[in-house]
Amino acid sequence: MEQAATLSPATLTALIALVRKHTGIAMTERKSILLERRLQPRLRALSLHSYQDYLDVVERDGSEVPHFIDLVTTNDTLFFRTPQVWNYVAQQFLPQWWRQHHGQCLQIWSAAAASGEELYSIAMLCEQFQLGHPSFRYQILATDISGQILEQARAGVYGGRSVERLRVSHPAFVKKYFSAEGDSLRVLDALKKQVSFASHNLLLPLRPAQQFDLIFLRNVLIYFDAEHQHTVLHQARPSLKPNGRLILGESETISRLDTDYVFETPMIYYPSGAML
Ligand SMILES: C[S@@+](CC[C@H](N)C(=O)[O-])C[C@H]1O[C@@H](n2cnc3c(N)ncnc32)[C@H](O)[C@@H]1O
Structure with missing residues (x-):
């Protein structure tokens, strides 16, 4: 079974497609470490053992989608930026x-x-x-x-x-x-x-x-x-x-x-x- 710490190329591609589907955000394969870092705590919270399991949950269970969106969006901002x-x-x-x-x-x-x-x-x-x-x-x-x-x-x-x-x-x-x-x-x-x-x-x-x-x-x-x-x-x-x-x-x-x-x-x- 795929370990939580490893994201296979096939699962990464599927995750990138899911990010695009739900947010429009275009990620490349270079974002694999970022995705791992952001999703890992959620895998742990749901007692899942692999990213593929998490992908299945997001696809199957609409109530997980808002959590997924929270995790994959980048929210950096500042007062009076620019x-x-x-x-x-x-x-x-x-x-x-x-x-x-x-x-x-x-x-x-x-x-x-x-x-x-x-x-x-x-x-x-x-x-x-x-x-x-x-x-x-x-x-x-x-x-x-x-x-x-x-x-x-x-x-x-x-x-x-x-x-x-x-x-x-x-x-x-x-x-x-x-x-x-x-x-x-x-x-x-x-x-x-x-x-x-x-x-x-x-x-x-x-x-x-x-x-x-x-x-x-x-x-x-x-x-x-x-x-x-x-x-x-x-x-x-x-x-x-x-x-x-x-x-x-x-x-x-x-x-x-x-x-x-x-x-x-x-x-x-x-x-x-x-x-x-
Ligand atoms: C980097 S922040 C920008 C914050 C602020 N506008 C600024 O310039 O400091 C980008 C924000 O866009 C949001 N975002 C990403 N995709 C979005 C979408 N499809 N629809 C609405 N908001 C989205 C993210 O959740 C994130 O909070």
Whole structure:
């Protein structure tokens, strides 16, 4: 019988296919060590002796699929990751949006929210903007395919690297928008109440349908091949308002794909046909 510590080439190929089927993520055989490391504790928890047994469980038992998705997704994120984006949002996007949409509520979608650092970064900038524009309102939808990571985002409690860097980069925000919880920080309810959370696979249409002024689709396209990148962008397109903006990660480019988005400035796109 195959031992838990060894992943045979045939099982690896089948696991990679299963990852693609459930998440769209394209893995290569080079990810075998990563898959072993992530799945092994689950094999132990289920008293399974081989990866093939685990593969059979995922295929046979739908209730195991969410655990599988939690294990195979990569959820790295940070507060205010890629400062250029946040400068754009604070200095360009928000003032311009407010001039054109006075009195409306800004709708934002953090579409691969992971543990929530991105969406709370947005919320903090919106709260700051509100100080100078008291009638400004905003709402954030946070989605991810991993239910477990979304629970962490909902809890809004942060420690380790996330917090160390935030304390250095934005000490005033730490003081203003978090309460201390041991060595960790908890996001204040005032920010949380602007956010709703939902599980969503980006390969599918967003349900219920909704339109946003800003869509953050950052550092998730890198996990897909060109076909699935195209699908994700196509599925997100109806969710972007006619003069909204799509924000990608710094190592993501969509110029070689045939899409309905137009490049504005690095990482920032608007929908084709927009009347800017
Ligand atoms: C690296 S994190 C990006 C977090 C954040 N957007 C950022 O840029 O810091 C990628 C996230 O994409 C999610 N993800 C992967 N495949 C997905 C899919 N098909 N649909 C929705 N989310 C997905 C993962 O669960 C993970 O939390």
